[in-house]
Amino acid sequence: MTLRVLSVASEAVPFVKTGGLADVVGALPGALAPHDVAMTTLLPGYPAVMRAIGKGRTIHTYPALLGEPARLVAAKIGAHSLVVLDAPAYFARDGGPYGDPAGRDWADNWRRFAAFGRAAADLAGGAVKRQRFDLIHAHDWQAAMALAYLRFAPPEGGRALPSVMTIHNIAFQGWHGAEIFPGLGLPDAAWSVHGVEYHGGVGFLKAGMEAASAITTVSPTYATEIRDPAFGMGLEGLVLSRGDRMRGILNGIDTGQWNPETDAELAATFGPRKLERRTLNKRALESEFALEPGDGPLFIVIGRLTWQKGMDVLLAALDHLVGIGGRLALLGAGEAALEAGFHAAAVKHPGRIAVRTAYDEALSHRMQGGGDAILVPSRFEPCGLTQLYGLAYGCVPVVARTGGLADTVIDANVAGLQAGVATGIQFDGVTIQSVTAAISRANALYRQPAQWRLLQRNGMKCDFSWARSGKAYADLYVQLVEEHR
Numbered sequence: 173m174t175l176r177v178l179s180v181a182s183e184a185v186p187f188v189k190t191g192g193l194a195d196v197v198g199a200l201p202g203a204l205a206p207h208d209v210a211m212t213t214l215l216p217g218y219p220a221v222m223r224a225i226g227k228g229r230t231i232h233t234y235p236a237l238l239g240e241p242a243r244l245v246a247a248k249i250g251a252h253s254l255v256v257l258d259a260p261a262y263f264a265r266d267g268g269p270y271g272d273p274a275g276r277d278w279a280d281n282w283r284r285f286a287a288f289g290r291a292a293a294d295l296a297g298g299a300v301k302r303q304r305f306d307l308i309h310a311h312d313w314q315a316a317m318a319l320a321y322l323r324f325a326p327p328e329g330g331r332a333l334p335s336v337m338t339i340h341n342i343a344f345q346g347w348h349g350a351e352i353f354p355g356l357g358l359p360d361a362a363w364s365v366h367g368v369e370y371h372g373g374v375g376f377l378k379a380g381m382e383a384a385s386a387i388t389t390v391s392p393t394y395a396t397e398i399r400d401p402a403f404g405m406g407l408e409g410l411v412l413s414r415g416d417r418m419r420g421i422l423n424g425i426d427t428g429q430w431n432p433e434t435d436a437e438l439a440a441t442f443g444p445r446k447l448e449r450r451t452l453n454k455r456a457l458e459s460e461f462a463l464e465p466g467d468g469p470l471f472i473v474i475g476r477l478t479w480q481k482g483m484d485v486l487l488a489a490l491d492h493l494v495g496i497g498g499r500l501a502l503l504g505a506g507e508a509a510l511e512a513g514f515h516a517a518a519v520k521h522p523g524r525i526a527v528r529t530a531y532d533e534a535l536s537h538r539m540q541g542g543g544d545a546i547l548v549p550s551r552f553e554p555c556g557l558t559q560l561y562g563l564a565y566g567c568v569p570v571v572a573r574t575g576g577l578a579d580t581v582i583d584a585n586v587a588g589l590q591a592g593v594a595t596g597i598q599f600d601g602v603t604i605q606s607v608t609a610a611i612s613r614a615n616a617l618y619r620q621p622a623q624w625r626l627l628q629r630n631g632m633k634c635d636f637s638w639a640r641s642g643k644a645y646a647d648l649y650v651q652l653v654e655e656h657r
């Protein structure tokens with residue numbers, strides 16, 4: 173029997189993306205289809221999403237959804253079955269999904285995503301004609317209130333259904349002051365430590381975690397790490413208390429989008445047996461970033477320039493990177509001080525360090541295809557996707573041993589090299605010493621071409637497609653639906 177699942181998220185590729193969440197939500201329907209799961213994705217009606225769906229089909233109208241007119245619009249775009257919450261007062265704005273064009277969070281984010289959660293609960297819980305679901309899967313705090321509404325204020329005449337809450341990054345919890353509680357339209361019973369109350373306010377992610385039939389996060393190591401205060405960011409107690417309902421399922425990558433043998437972005441496509449063709453991509457990348465040619469490794473970085481990603485430490489290690497004969501091409505945007513720091517490093521080391529503070533998907537492909545090694549010095553990393561793209565593209569990952577980075581890269585230590593299984597370099601703790609030592613290790617291995625090629629080929633042989641993880645989600649759904657019967 174086909175299981176009908178409503179996936180609720182604030183981002184999905186190819187419609188709207190600020191990070192890895194979008195990649196995962198966009199890939200899940202395809203990953204689950206072979207397992208007899210029909211997935212519909214509910215998204216907020218941001219301008220880009222409304223443009224993508226065109227006219228669509230109105231399936232539900234709200235005169236006032238938490239005070240504003242709104243409607244649910246269904247559309248099929250390629251393989252995606254979408255329902256979009258068209259609520260212009262909440263989502264028809266310039267800027268990003270969460271903030272204004274200057275990057276400041278919208279002051280009414282609580283109301284925007286409470287309304288989104290309310291609509292998700294109505295759709296999943298049976299309030300919308302001809303829409304029936306067996307399970308609801310909410311992603312991150314923006315979708316989490318759906319589970320609280322289903323628990324404390326289900327739609328009239330609706331039916332209960334099992335739920336999954338996936339945490340893509342526990343650092344983002346959607347906490348808001350107590351004054352918002354009356355505006356949520358929840359009964360007083362919801363205001364409790366086992367409901368939505370969290371540290372004297374309302375915790376959206378916390379509320380979802382309390383209400384969910386099962387909680388998942390995006391790698392096995394991160395699922396263990398967030399039991400610890402250093403990673404749990406205040407929610408470690410709840411993670412521990414719900415430990416029996418918690419599991420880590422590794423993200424996959426979309427191998428249709430990310431395949432070096434077919435990638436139209438690359439100057440030269442290549443596979444594990446045609447690695448020498450990567451040189452063409454490397455030359456193209458050097459010229460695109462105006463880097464001097466050199467015989468040392470060309471490192472790349474792709475990602476948000478934030479404390480989480482360890483970018484402050486990397487910045488402090490750049491003199492060393494250049495000193496060993498390395499070069500760096502960086503693509504990322506984020507904290508103003510870090511952006512300025514990297515631009516200053518590029519001025520200090522012209523031809524050796526080059527920086528693009530932009531969001532550029534196509535360039536990220538060219539970098540993975542032409543760089544020698546990708547640096548991911550994250551202080552914490554729930555799963556991480558860029559190291560997986562690196563593995564697939566023969567761009568050797570140099571990563572901190574945390575979260576999904578620990579789960580996906582095999583360190584080139586003596587045992588890993590002797591057994592011929594190493595795929596990259598891992599280091600412990602994000603300090604200048606550990607990062608510079610890792611850069612030196614990468615450099616030493618790079619200068620032994622046979623060893624380096626082995627690392628590249630081993631990485632390219634790894635299967636991080638969605639096949640395994642799609643099955644893991646499908647098994648979880650089936651288990652929850654059976655338990656619920």
Ligand code: ADP
Nearest residue numbers: 191192475503504530531532533536556557558
């Ligand atoms: P996070 O979700 O914490 O930002 P992930 O590694 O899980 O980190 O996912 C980041 C995703 O966003 C990857 O697909 C990465 O390639 C992409 N990405 C991040 N920054 C940029 C950028 N500046 N340009 C293009 N792609 C980017």
